[in-house]
Amino acid sequence: MPREILVTSALPYANGRIHLGHVVEHVQSDIWVRAMRMAGNTVHYVCADDAHGTSIMLRAEKEGITPETLIGNVWKEHTADLRDFGVAYDHYSSTHTDANRKLTYRIWRALEQNGHVESKPVKQLFDPERQMFLPDRFIKGECPVCHSKDQYGDACEVCGSTYNPIDLINPYSVVSGAKPVEKQSLHFFVKLADFEGLLKTWLEERRAAGGLQAEVVNKLKEWFADGLRSWDVSRDAPYFGFEIPGQPGKYFYVWVDAPVGYLAAFKELCEGGSKSGLAAADFERFIRAGSDTEMVHFIGKDIIYFHTLFWPAMLHGAGLRMPTAVNVHGFLTVDGAKMSKSRGTFVNARTYLDHLDADYLRYYLASMLGPTLADIDLDLKAFEERVNSHLVGKWANIASRCAGFVHKLFDGKLAATLPETVHARYDAAAAKLEACAALYELRDYAAAIRLIIEVADEANAYVADHAPWVMARDESKRDELHIVLTLALNYFRLLTIWLAPIVPATAARAFAFMDDTPADFEAALRPLLGHAIKPFQTLVTRIEPKNVEAMIEASKESLAMNPTQGSPSPLPSPTNGRAGKNAAPESHTMNDTSVPSKPSSSSSETISIDDFAKLDLRVGKVLVCEAVDGSDKLLRFELDAGELGKRQIFSGIKAAYTDPGKLAGRNVVFIANLAPRKMRFGVSEGMILSAGSGGADLFLLDADDGALPGAPVK
Numbered sequence: 001m002p003r004e005i006l007v008t009s010a011l012p013y014a015n016g017r018i019h020l021g022h023v024v025e026h027v028q029s030d031i032w033v034r035a036m037r038m039a040g041n042t043v044h045y046v047c048a049d050d051a052h053g054t055s056i057m058l059r060a061e062k063e064g065i066t067p068e069t070l071i072g073n074v075w076k077e078h079t080a081d082l083r084d085f086g087v088a089y090d091h092y093s094s095t096h097t098d099a100n101r102k103l104t105y106r107i108w109r110a111l112e113q114n115g116h117v118e119s120k121p122v123k124q125l126f127d128p129e130r131q132m133f134l135p136d137r138f139i140k141g142e143c144p145v146c147h148s149k150d151q152y153g154d155a156c157e158v159c160g161s162t163y164n165p166i167d168l169i170n171p172y173s174v175v176s177g178a179k180p181v182e183k184q185s186l187h188f189f190v191k192l193a194d195f196e197g198l199l200k201t202w203l204e205e206r207r208a209a210g211g212l213q214a215e216v217v218n219k220l221k222e223w224f225a226d227g228l229r230s231w232d233v234s235r236d237a238p239y240f241g242f243e244i245p246g247q248p249g250k251y252f253y254v255w256v257d258a259p260v261g262y263l264a265a266f267k268e269l270c271e272g273g274s275k276s277g278l279a280a281a282d283f284e285r286f287i288r289a290g291s292d293t294e295m296v297h298f299i300g301k302d303i304i305y306f307h308t309l310f311w312p313a314m315l316h317g318a319g320l321r322m323p324t325a326v327n328v329h330g331f332l333t334v335d336g337a338k339m340s341k342s343r344g345t346f347v348n349a350r351t352y353l354d355h356l357d358a359d360y361l362r363y364y365l366a367s368m369l370g371p372t373l374a375d376i377d378l379d380l381k382a383f384e385e386r387v388n389s390h391l392v393g394k395w396a397n398i399a400s401r402c403a404g405f406v407h408k409l410f411d412g413k414l415a416a417t418l419p420e421t422v423h424a425r426y427d428a429a430a431a432k433l434e435a436c437a438a439l440y441e442l443r444d445y446a447a448a449i450r451l452i453i454e455v456a457d458e459a460n461a462y463v464a465d466h467a468p469w470v471m472a473r474d475e476s477k478r479d480e481l482h483i484v485l486t487l488a489l490n491y492f493r494l495l496t497i498w499l500a501p502i503v504p505a506t507a508a509r510a511f512a513f514m515d516d517t518p519a520d521f522e523a524a525l526r527p528l529l530g531h532a533i534k535p536f537q538t539l540v541t542r543i544e545p546k547n548v549e550a551m552i553e554a555s556k557e558s559l560a561m562n563p564t565q566g567s568p569s570p571l572p573s574p575t576n577g578r579a580g581k582n583a584a585p586e587s588h589t590m591n592d593t594s595v596p597s598k599p600s601s602s603s604s605e606t607i608s609i610d611d612f613a614k615l616d617l618r619v620g621k622v623l624v625c626e627a628v629d630g631s632d633k634l635l636r637f638e639l640d641a642g643e644l645g646k647r648q649i650f651s652g653i654k655a656a657y658t659d660p661g662k663l664a665g666r667n668v669v670f671i672a673n674l675a676p677r678k679m680r681f682g683v684s685e686g687m688i689l690s691a692g693s694g695g696a697d698l699f700l701l702d703a704d705d706g707a708l709p710g711a712p713v714k
């Protein structure tokens with residue numbers, strides 16, 4: 001029976017770039033979608049940017065742009081990165097849409113009407129300077145347990161204790177540096193206890209049906225031990241999000257409207273016209289309780305709680321269907337360790353794509369992905385070897401060794417029939433690979449690849465045993481040769497059909513060569529006979545170690561390039577050791593791993609005033625600021641430097657300012673006597689100073705109004 005399935009990936013946060021950690025998830029779900037479609041099912045595949053929250057509000061403020069402009073810019077980057085990794089969403093939206101607002105309100109009103117909402121006053125830390133309540137990650141202070149300095153409001157990174165931000169010693173706001181005060185405010189809650197019995201039943205039922213991994217269910221059971229507390233779903237202004245209906249100044253916590261965003265994106269797809277084959281009515285058919293359609297989420301193991309407790313509770317409480325499956329994967333490590341900016345293993349999607357083919361990584365990740373929560377290691381050496389050995393050596397090689405003879409001796413045509421024994425050989429291979437359909441559904445891509453490679457080895461052994469290059473010299477063996485080539489190329493086609501969900505672009509080239517368009521896995525059951533193929537062209541090239549090295553170098557560079565032009569950064573750190581206007585992302589963000597590192601404590605070495613005097617620091621007025629074509633790190637500045645004339649400076653802060661045009665007219669501080677440096681894009685005449693730990697966490701220094709261009713900074 002064909003099934004109808006809505007598939008989603010966790011929503012990337014619209015405050016940072018897509019990196020290889022995200023790619024794991026989007027590739028995992030994309031492979032699943034392609035495989036389920038090839039198995040004959042109807043699949044709708046949607047995602048969106050998670051666009052709300054304090055981090056986005058503060059970042060937009062820092063850049064002097066509206067949050068809408070910020071998330072619009074990031075959306076463009078995200079969609080391009082995912083598309084170029086072959087991730088083919090039917091619709092990629094944003095949570096900041098009218099559709100999402102309306103759907104969030106609809107669910108909220110239903111929750112209210114069904115009595116699942118309560119309100120009560122909450123005491124929280126408040127930034128008196130910035131006039132805002134502070135999320136836990138925006139408060140730092142001394143750990144009440146081990147007394148380490150500069151720890152976040154919810155947990156200590158040194159001793160691992162978790163606590164309430166009110167317990168921090170000498171707390172300060174990372175937004176303004178001010179000492180927070182306690183303030184009371186009315187908050188709204190969803191009464192999760194109402195759903196305890198329901199959720200327990202749902203978890204067990206989903207586990208039995210294969211919709212939840214046993215590890216996930218076991219983890220969730222711990223949360224039930226003390227009973228489910230009500231979930232605080234409101235935040236006070238200022239906040240970038242949806243205002244709660246009838247409650248001016250109160251906003252939905254981003255984790256309320258983020259998962260609703262899955263459905264809102266799907267609603268937009270349904271209402272977006274006939275291309276999807278869906279209509280507005282399909283959305284209601286899909287979300288009603290008891291719908292016979294399926295809803296499948298792919299997520300990382302850091303956001304299990306939101307997807308398996310809050311989200312199903314919200315849906316059920318609003319009278320809607322619940323998820324069919326929540327598929328959880330582990331985190332990506334590189335060479336056995338956490339992705340690291342200093343080692344160059346924190347690789348952005350775009351940096352990878354600048355150096356390597358998307359299908360290489362899709363293939364390698366698939367070969368590592370199973371149905372468990374285990375972390376996935378990108379071992380760079382194994383990556384190179386496996387792609388070269390499997391895709392080039394075992395797969396493409398079959399076609400490249402046989403195609404020429406078909407064109408030279410048989411007019412480009414495959415034999416019209418196969419002798420029974422040869423046909424049986426094909427049938428056996430086809431039957432063996434049919435098991436891949438179930439492996440794909442179980443997300444055991446690693447096992448599917450093992451099976452595919454087993455058959456590829458059989459095919460290569462067959463070609464080697466019959467040595468068509470030897471047979472071709474013997475005119476009496478023409479018919480036999482034609483059979484050998486026909487079976488070999490059908491082996492190749494069979495393998496390609498089963499590999500297609502994993503390496504779609506590469507498979508498309510192979511099908512173009514075979515002049516074939518197999519629509520589903522069923523096409524693999526019958527060999528292509530009496531069929532004309534196209535001339536062979538290279539389908540996949542070997543990974544060169546230098547490309548992998550260049551990617552790692554470029555990823556290192558993006559750190560080193562942060563402040564300005566390539567030298568390790570002598571960044572002025574706020575002298576009080578605080579993060580200044582540093583905006584740490586809230587810990588709720590889907591997939592966000594870019595928590596800025598702590599400001600480095602000031603060095604104990606001292607310099608003389610003469611050392612300092614060597615620096616010619618000046619105020620510059622930004623005349624022009626723009627992105628640099630061909631660089632994903634640099635912004636090009638033209639500064640009015642007063643008596644020094646105009647200066648062109650390249651600065652590696654693109655990740656921190658998505659709308660560079662907006663910087664025109666403001667003051668910056670730069671080093672005027674740094675030796676000019678010739679770069680690929682032009683000469684850089686100085687270095688602009690910024691504060692922060694790198695990436696999006698960089699803040700240009702400013703001078704108060706009245707400072708003239710060229711004014712010395714002392």
Ligand SMILES: [Zn+2]
Pocket residue numbers: 143144145146147148156157158159160161
């Ligand atoms: Zn501690």
